[in-house]
Amino acid sequence: MSENGSKIWCRNLWKVFGPHPDAIIDSASDGSTKEQILEETGHVIAVKDVSFEVKENEIFVVMGLSGSGKSTLIRCINRLIEPTRGAVCIEGADIAQMNDAELRDLRRHKLSMVFQNFGLLPHRTVLDNVAFGLEVRGEGKKERHEKALQMLEQVGLKGWEKNRIHELSGGMQQRVGLARALASGAETLLMDEPFSALDPLIRRQMQDEFLNLHTTVKRTVIFITHDLTEALKLGDRIAIMRDGEIVQIGRPEEIVTKPADDYVSEFVRDVPMGKVLSAQTIMEQPATVVQSDQSIEDAIEAMRLKEGDWTFIIDGTGRVKGTLTLEDARAAVSRGLSRAGEAARSEFASTAPDVTLEQCLSLVTGESNIPVAVLDDERHLLGVITRPALFEAIQSDSTNGKQN
Amino acid sequence: MFDFPETLVIGRSISKWIDRVVDWVVVNWDPFFSAINIGVLRILVPFQEFLQWLPWWFVIIMVGLLAWRMVSVKFGIVAAGLLLVVSFLGLLDLAMITLAIVLTAALLCVVIGLPVGIAAAKSNRVDSIMRPVLDSMQTMPSFVYLIPAVMLFGLGKTPAVMATMIYALPPIIRLTNLGIRQVDPSVVEAGRASGTTSWQLLRKIQIPLAMPTILAGLNQTIMMALAMVVIASMIGARGLGIEVLNGINRLEVGRGFLGGISIVFLAVILDRISQGFASRKSQTRSISG
Numbered sequence: 083m084s085e086n087g088s089k090i091w092c093r094n095l096w097k098v099f100g101p102h103p104d105a106i107i108d109s110a111s112d113g114s115t116k117e118q119i120l121e122e123t124g125h126v127i128a129v130k131d132v133s134f135e136v137k138e139n140e141i142f143v144v145m146g147l148s149g150s151g152k153s154t155l156i157r158c159i160n161r162l163i164e165p166t167r168g169a170v171c172i173e174g175a176d177i178a179q180m181n182d183a184e185l186r187d188l189r190r191h192k193l194s195m196v197f198q199n200f201g202l203l204p205h206r207t208v209l210d211n212v213a214f215g216l217e218v219r220g221e222g223k224k225e226r227h228e229k230a231l232q233m234l235e236q237v238g239l240k241g242w243e244k245n246r247i248h249e250l251s252g253g254m255q256q257r258v259g260l261a262r263a264l265a266s267g268a269e270t271l272l273m274d275e276p277f278s279a280l281d282p283l284i285r286r287q288m289q290d291e292f293l294n295l296h297t298t299v300k301r302t303v304i305f306i307t308h309d310l311t312e313a314l315k316l317g318d319r320i321a322i323m324r325d326g327e328i329v330q331i332g333r334p335e336e337i338v339t340k341p342a343d344d345y346v347s348e349f350v351r352d353v354p355m356g357k358v359l360s361a362q363t364i365m366e367q368p369a370t371v372v373q374s375d376q377s378i379e380d381a382i383e384a385m386r387l388k389e390g391d392w393t394f395i396i397d398g399t400g401r402v403k404g405t406l407t408l409e410d411a412r413a414a415v416s417r418g419l420s421r422a423g424e425a426a427r428s429e430f431a432s433t434a435p436d437v438t439l440e441q442c443l444s445l446v447t448g449e450s451n452i453p454v455a456v457l458d459d460e461r462h463l464l465g466v467i468t469r470p471a472l473f474e475a476i477q478s479d480s481t482n483g484k485q486n
Numbered sequence: 487m488f489d490f491p492e493t494l495v496i497g498r499s500i501s502k503w504i505d506r507v508v509d510w511v512v513v514n515w516d517p518f519f520s521a522i523n524i525g526v527l528r529i530l531v532p533f534q535e536f537l538q539w540l541p542w543w544f545v546i547i548m549v550g551l552l553a554w555r556m557v558s559v560k561f562g563i564v565a566a567g568l569l570l571v572v573s574f575l576g577l578l579d580l581a582m583i584t585l586a587i588v589l590t591a592a593l594l595c596v597v598i599g600l601p602v603g604i605a606a607a608k609s610n611r612v613d614s615i616m617r618p619v620l621d622s623m624q625t626m627p628s629f630v631y632l633i634p635a636v637m638l639f640g641l642g643k644t645p646a647v648m649a650t651m652i653y654a655l656p657p658i659i660r661l662t663n664l665g666i667r668q669v670d671p672s673v674v675e676a677g678r679a680s681g682t683t684s685w686q687l688l689r690k691i692q693i694p695l696a697m698p699t700i701l702a703g704l705n706q707t708i709m710m711a712l713a714m715v716v717i718a719s720m721i722g723a724r725g726l727g728i729e730v731l732n733g734i735n736r737l738e739v740g741r742g743f744l745g746g747i748s749i750v751f752l753a754v755i756l757d758r759i760s761q762g763f764a765s766r767k768s769q770t771r772s773i774s775g
Contacts, residue, residue, distance in 0.1 A: 160679055162675060162678060162679060186681045186682075186683065187681070188681075189678075189679055189680060189681035190680070190681030191681075193679075194679070194680070195676070195679040197672055197675065197676055197679075198672075199670075199672040200672075200676075201672045201673050201675060201676025201677075201679075202673070202676070203673060203690075203691060203694075203695075204673075204695070205694045205695060214677075214680055214690075215680040215681065217690075218680050218681055218682050218686055218690070219681065262680075266680075272679075
């Protein structure tokens, strides 16, 4: 059932609150708006014909304002709320078809959840909160406490295990919530606005820690938020929800540079592009590239032809050996050098393709007007970023981006 | 001619019908009620004999210590002092009988009230059925419970305990229901998301978190049981109530007053100790697991 390796997928998922949800779906399909249906029938369409796929180890962010149905959507995935219609599949199993025992098993082993208000048990210690899921599925005291301790260490709460929940700050409480979700070993995490109740400073810190954690403990994550900055920072892909529908799904750069409609572009208007866009989105092909065993004259000729005063020198396997300016090339000729590779400067600014523009900024501050090279892991030249292009990209807002 | 037409009055036939039903039950269900009778006596009699067997100074010291642990040093001294006064009045032995009946009835209330309260919390239908029943149980004059109790169990301790129990049952049902319904929904949701069965949810989350409210219900149940025990002395429960009753019957104001004041003292001690227990429970909730 699993489609092209996706971990979870939803197909035409509906959730309607009210006495006759099925009838409403049929009438809503022919175009009446959410408000009309609420006014005429008293039914609330919380999730409207939603389909998406989440790949293994991906952080899939669902972003929307309050009332957009995102919290209902995430609860349909572990059936805390029964979907009205549609399919939800996790690892090939259709959740809608499960009986109570199968559903419990799913929640105990495959899907864990982190809540906005933490949902911790005030009458238990931190350790027993983290071990709760393991206790529920019948693991022995020693075993589950061992695992819980490990998890607490992982989220940086070592030494707090005997404390009560109310003795912890909000940020620490959510770490307990996260540790509880991770402790079950479930491969999929459902996170319902986990950081929204925290102070901005703590929130940012938690986001960073969560990203760090995600690189060590690989999980498939469905992350709900109303905060676009958070969505852009954490999401591998983002789904924007409005009135129960998904308006756009895409990578963060796609969302900011190619908003699907006015609603999304209104959203992304004030996004700091330097933080969202990566080097690969604005890199361009260098005007000239010269093989290291070509003559310097060839290199000068090539630069002159393109009216440039710099070029990149690559070796036979395509790896970048260095840069060569027109000035240096002429000086080299007069010093009697012949091969371009001999004249190349091996020190030059370079970056990886997924580095943000903000971080690239420090690379272009030097005197030289040679652009920053974008290299892959094996030092192959993927493209270059010129100083003007970088400044333009950072200063532009997405409305310009959309017109491009 | 301003009266309701005599021919339309059916009250008498209804009451006769009820009488016949009760008669029928008394005759045909006798083994059932005998079993209840024996069960209640098995709990009550040893308990009462144990309390009466304890030396007077031991009772006073233990109550004082308990009051100190549950409430405060000050109240520990007050409680011991109040019991000492009761002893000086020569009523400590009767107070122990009353205490035994009250605590037995309260125990039965917990055994019956807790499951009913949980059922009402879990199901809106049960709740809507229970609500009018509880309302009428609480508004019914307490004397009314005495009649069927006597018919079914005869005179003695068992009908007294049963009438007391029925009278004192509503608060613990109501507050168990309320306590469980008031548990933070996000915590319940987190429990469900962890894959709890509904029994696990109840035992590991809902009951522990509802415990302060349930204990407040227990406190009220104990107080109502104490109030009823005085009335139940009319059908053979001995204890402090008999003093009040005899005081009324024989117009011995002094005797009635001493019995009454002893009941008040017992009420103060029971109330404060059970309240203290409830609030301690809510402050330092027990570590489970």
